[in-house]
Amino acid sequence: xxxxxxxxxxxxxxxxxxxxxxxxxxxxxxxxxxxxxxxxxxxxxxxxxxxxxxxxxxxxxxxxxxxxxxxxxxxxxxxxxxxxxxxxxxxxxxxxxxxxxxxxxxxxxxxxxxxxxxxxxxxxxxxxxxxxxxxxxxxxxxxxxxxxxxxxxxxxxxxxxxxxxxxxxxxxxxxxxxxxxxxxxxxxxxxxxxxxxxxxxxxxxxxxxxxxxxxxxxxxxxxxxxxxxxxxxxxxxxxxxxxxxxxxxxxxxxxxxxxxxxxxxxxxxxxxxxxxxxxxxxxxxxxxxx
Amino acid sequence: xxxxxxxxxxxxxxxxxxxxxxxxxxxxxxxxxxxxxxxxxxxxxxxxxxxxxxxxxxxxxxxxxxxxxxxxxxxxxxxxxxxxxxxxxxxxxxxxxxxxxxxxxxxxxxxxxxxxxxxxxxxxxxxxxxxxxxxxxxxxxxxxxxxxxxxxxxxxxxxxxxxxxxxxxxxxxxxxxxxxxxxxxxxxxxxxxxxxxxxxxxxxxxxxxxxxxxxxxxxxxxxxxxxxxxxxxxxxxxxxxxxxxxxxxxxxxxxxxxxxxxxxxxxxxxxx
Numbered sequence: 083x084x085x086x087x088x089x090x091x092x093x094x095x096x097x098x099x100x101x102x103x104x105x106x107x108x109x110x111x112x113x114x115x116x117x118x119x120x121x122x123x124x125x126x127x128x129x130x131x132x133x134x135x136x137x138x139x140x141x142x143x144x145x146x147x148x149x150x151x152x153x154x155x156x157x158x159x160x161x162x163x164x165x166x167x168x169x170x171x172x173x174x175x176x177x178x179x180x181x182x183x184x185x186x187x188x189x190x191x192x193x194x195x196x197x198x199x200x201x202x203x204x205x206x207x208x209x210x211x212x213x214x215x216x217x218x219x220x221x222x223x224x225x226x227x228x229x230x231x232x233x234x235x236x237x238x239x240x241x242x243x244x245x246x247x248x249x250x251x252x253x254x255x256x257x258x259x260x261x262x263x264x265x266x267x268x269x270x271x272x273x274x275x276x277x278x279x280x281x282x283x284x285x286x287x288x289x290x291x292x293x294x295x296x297x298x299x300x301x302x303x304x305x306x307x308x309x310x311x312x313x314x315x316x317x318x319x320x321x322x323x324x325x326x327x328x329x330x331x332x333x334x335x336x337x338x339x340x341x342x343x344x345x346x347x348x349x350x351x352x353x354x355x356x357x358x359x360x361x362x363x364x365x366x367x368x369x370x371x372x
Numbered sequence: 373x374x375x376x377x378x379x380x381x382x383x384x385x386x387x388x389x390x391x392x393x394x395x396x397x398x399x400x401x402x403x404x405x406x407x408x409x410x411x412x413x414x415x416x417x418x419x420x421x422x423x424x425x426x427x428x429x430x431x432x433x434x435x436x437x438x439x440x441x442x443x444x445x446x447x448x449x450x451x452x453x454x455x456x457x458x459x460x461x462x463x464x465x466x467x468x469x470x471x472x473x474x475x476x477x478x479x480x481x482x483x484x485x486x487x488x489x490x491x492x493x494x495x496x497x498x499x500x501x502x503x504x505x506x507x508x509x510x511x512x513x514x515x516x517x518x519x520x521x522x523x524x525x526x527x528x529x530x531x532x533x534x535x536x537x538x539x540x541x542x543x544x545x546x547x548x549x550x551x552x553x554x555x556x557x558x559x560x561x562x563x564x565x566x567x568x569x570x571x572x573x574x575x576x577x578x579x580x581x582x583x584x585x586x587x588x589x590x591x592x593x594x595x596x597x598x599x600x601x602x603x604x605x606x607x608x609x610x611x612x613x614x615x616x617x618x619x620x621x622x623x624x625x626x627x628x629x630x631x632x633x634x635x636x637x638x639x640x641x642x643x644x
Contacts, residue, residue, distance in 0.1 A: 095470045102463030102482065102526065109519040110484055113496035116503050169396050176393040180386045190630060195400050197573075197626050199580040201596050202615045206403035209410055209607055216406055250400065279386075301487075308489020311583060315603065325491050332495060332587065338502075345495045352488055360480065 114349070121343035128336065138343035148327065148344070155307055155324035158242060162306035163253075163299045165246040170253035170298060175287075178261040189258065196251035204315050207244040211235040211316070236318025244316050245306045252305065253298030260294025261287070293362065300359045304352050324348065404619060411609075411616035428613035438614065441598035448510065448594055449578040452517035453525075453571050459518070460525025461567065467526070468533045482526060485519040490583030493519055498587045508590030516584040521574035528570035528633070532563050569632030576625045580618070 121138055124131040142148045170192075177188045195203070210216045211234035218230040234240060264287060272282040310325030317323070328348065331341025414425040432438060467479060485493050497519065501512050540562065544554040582596040589597045595618065602611050 089471060089473055091471050096466075096472075098462050098470060099466035099472075100462075101459045102466055102522070105459045105463075105518070105522055106478075106481055109497070109515060109522075110481060113500035117496045117499050120499050169399070172389060173393050173396050176386065176389050180389060180393075191397065192400070194623070194626055195404070197576050197580075197629075198404060198622050199596065199615075199618045201580065201582050201599055202407060202618050202622075203403065205603070205607065205611060205615050206407045209406055209612075210403060212607065247399070247403065250396075304487070304489060308491050309583075310491055311586075311600075325489070328491055328495065332498065338499065341495060342499060345492055348489065349492050352492065356480075356487055 117342045117349075118346055120339050121346050123339040123342075125337045125339050130338070138340045141340065142343060142347060151322060151327055152324050152347075158238065158245075158323065159303045159306035162242055162245045162249060163303040165242065166249040166253045166302040167295065167299055169246065170250045171257050171295065173250075174254050174258040174261055178258055192254045192258075193251045195247075196255075200248065201311075203247060204244060204312060207240070207247065208235065208315060211240050211243075235316060237320050238317065240316040241313050241321055241323075244312050245309060246302075248309075248312070249302035249305055252301045256294040256297040256301070257291060258294075260291040264290045296362050297359050300355055304355060308348060308352065407612060407615050407619060410607075411612035413609075413612075428609040429617070431610065432613055432617070435610075438595075438598060441593050441595045444510070444593060445579055445595040448513055448517055449575045452514055452521045452578050453574045455514075455518050456521035456525045456574050457567065457571060459522045460570070461529050461563075463522070463526040464529035464533055468530050482523050486523045490581075491587075494584040494587030497584070501588065508588060508592070510592050512588040512590075513585055513592065513594060516588045517578045517581060520581070520584070521578055524574045524577065525567075525570040528573065529563055529566050532566035536562055565632045569629055572625055572629040572632065576622060576629065579625075580622060 122134050122136065124133065124135050124137060173192060177185055177192065181188060208215070212218070213230045213232060213235065215234065217234055218227070221227045222230065268286060268290075269282055272286050277285065308325050310323065310329045313321035313323040313326055324344070325348075328341055328344045331337045331344065335341075411428060412424045412426065414423055414427075463482065467475065467482075472478075494516065497512075497516050501508070501515070506512060536559075540558050541554055544558045545551075549557065580596060581594075582600055585594055585597055586600065593601070595614075599611065599614050599618075602608065602614070
């Protein structure tokens with residue numbers, strides 16, 4: 083009994099924690115503190131003025147441009163999460179319930195794209211949607227259009243479809259894990275009690291898979307919210323998202339303090355959303371555990 | 373009996389769902405296929421492609437900048453993985469074996485580099501590096517990569533340790549093995565495949581990483597950063613052949629990885 087009540091172990095055993103704590107301090111915590119500090123500085127041309135000011139946050143909250151871009155990014159992220167869920171959930175359901183053989187193979191096939199180079203996948207979508215891309219070439223070959231049309235690339239649709247493509251495995255994994263955990267005798271019980279597939283889905287499967295669904299939803303939301311490369315590569319002039327706004331402060335705008343403030347805003351939003359997952363979602367079946 | 377019966381009944385239905393599933397599979401794999409096809413195309417178009425050529429691939433061999441970037445990617449990937457193996461494995465033993473208050477928060481903090489948008493990791497590390505006056509170099513990119521390879525290793529290994537349970541260790545200790553011998557002869561062989569799997573996974577992620585690296589790169593470029601630079605001049609045949617190369621390499625790593633990483637549905641095999 084005493085064993086279980088103790089909060090601390092033998093002091094020597096804490097030595098094992100030293101490397102990971104040092105890592106955590108130097109690569110996560112301190113950089114975050116430095117960023118937070120810098121967000122209260124001011125940039126005068128190329129010089130950093132290290133006096134405390136709230137100007138960066140004031141600018142963010144008063145100039146409607148910034149909140150408008152943030153709102154646009156939030157809307158995009160919401161759309162991408164819904165699309166990813168609409169594709170990944172049925173896929174997970176199919177692999178989990180409709181397949182007797184080859185489930186492991188199909189599972190692998192669903193998550194392999196996760197590890198295929200992010201940049202290569204962006205290039206793939208540019209070559210599909212582009213001017214001389216697959217869709218245009220196909221439409222021209224069939225004779226529907228004579229000249230390549232530009233409606234596929236450089237718009238929000240192109241950003242959304244590519245982000246969805248990136249997010250599908252991130253939604254699939256937690257949903258599939260949640261579905262696999264549902265005891266089969268519960269489904270048999272529902273079946274014996276006369277529930278058809280639709281009813282057992284609505285009354286049994288959906289509620290039990292909700293934690294996985296929420297986790298997947300939130301993961302894709304955060305990925306879509308923070309991305310800056312896909313909007314740049316596929317969005318054209320419509321593609322200025324919140325991530326691009328942040329990136330440009332470190333690139334040509336060279337206003338690091340303002341970039342730090344915008345980054346901190348994104349950090350707070352992300353951590354709040356992730357906190358919600360910890361509360362309502364499933365932390366199991368993540369991407370890091372076996 | 374009734375269980376298999378109902379599963380089969382479920383199986384028979386759902387034709388519509390299976391068609392939808394097949395369409396999603398096409399959606400997942402066609403783009404990758406397109407890149408490969410383009411990389412063998414003599415012209416820039418895909419419809420009416422006349423023949424197949426490997427000349428874009430052979431041209432790559434003469435591109436010294438590209439080969440340098442490829443070498444850099446290996447250097448960063450291997451060193452980031454080795455450091456992550458040390459940090460992550462010790463961290464895994466720390467989090468599974470040692471009691472301390474606030475473990476949940478600690479676990480969440482370690483997860484942060486993996487779950488936060490890459491742009492946040494990129495900019496916080498950039499600001500940190502500038503504050504310390506470290507010039508952008510291989511070191512800075514490596515720091516960025518160690519930030520996300522470490523949680524990968526740590527969570528792979530800690531879930532293996534948890535599944536193993538403490539009994540093997542107790543048995544070894546009862547038989548008189550010292551803590552070191554217990555670790556070397558009992559624990560390490562049992563987590564070996566988790567270590568290999570985690571190393572492969574971490575290397576794959578590192579080899580493809582661009583979002584964080586882009587912030588931390590000066591003139592010392594990794595392959596994805598170099599490829600990203602090439603994109604400014606449009607989708608050239610060279611872009612496709614480099615992409616094709618990365619694609620095939622990543623897929624091989626993934627296939628290798630599946631031999632080591634625990635089957636995700638191991639508990640689920642009792643189903644049906």
